């Protein structure tokens with residue numbers, strides 16, 4: 001897999017373009033034709049003046065609608081193992097350096113994981129993602145999760161199954177695919193350059209290797225990142241290009257929710273406008289991928305949550321591992337109030 005190019009920060013010195021000088025109709029046409037944004041255009045989009053944001057959202061909506069119409073896919077996370085991770089990711093409440101007060105427990109039973117799937121389906125979710133706080137799984141964990149996947153798959157043949165288990169070999173990914181998993185989540189989180197600022201126990205390249213293993217095993221890749229950890233515009237842009245380069249079919253965009261007890265608890269707050277511009281950038285660089293609004297959307301978007309659907313076609317409900325979030329009722333109202341619709345299984349559509 002080659003991720004060389006603009007996404008790797010090797011051409012950060014570029015001519016600048018002001019947002020006002022972008023021809024947005026032309027940008028949309030080129031993106032829909034498969035062309036990659038110029039890096040200067042990516043800068044202009046991320047630095048769109050707030051008073052011009054409506055134009056950027058309208059242009060991004062055209063790209064979003066071309067692949068996904070007005071549909072919004074609902075996803076639910078399951079914290080399958082919580083709070084005992086040996087890694088030191090500075091944004092994470094479950095890391096070994098976190099002092100956050102969170103539930104701590106070992107891997108949930110197969111039955112508990114199946115019950116989580118039933119609750120996800122009852123909440124209208126089309127994708128269920130089991131997440132374990134760990135550096136990476138061992139053989140026992142893989143077999144346990146494979147058993148859960150097989151049970152869930154037999155109960156819900158069309159529920160999309162995703163797992164997030166840290167660093168993983170191709171062989172492990174193959175076993176999960178055989179058991180019925182369709183996606184592995186492994187976020188790149190930020191740029192390669194900024195990665196050592198947020199984690200020292202593994203590298204950005206380690207993460208890319210896991211993505212390569214997942215791809216080689218024939219699974220789909222879910223990989224995005226977190227905005228608001230103190231990174232620069234170039235880091236956000238590098239990350240957005242990297243998600244395109246790895247061909248992520250699913251791109252979760254998280255907006256940092258600073259958690260007391262973590263090194264980033266006092267990180268500067270994002271504005272809703274910054275979050276929306278970043279989401280537009282990820283969409284314009286990943287026109288046919290599922291782009292998701294993930295952790296921190298309620299906190300950081302505030303009253304502008306509905307605007308995010310111009311860029312994303314998917315959203316999480318019922319919270320994010322150790323932070324609370326909106327349930328399906330409020331989220332459905334948000335989706336429908338903005339003129340979008342909750343995606344249902346094709347067989348359930350009338």
Ligand code: SF4
Nearest residue numbers: 085087089092095133
């Ligand atoms: S590897 Fe995952 S669970 Fe562990 S500290 Fe990093 S983000 Fe948290």
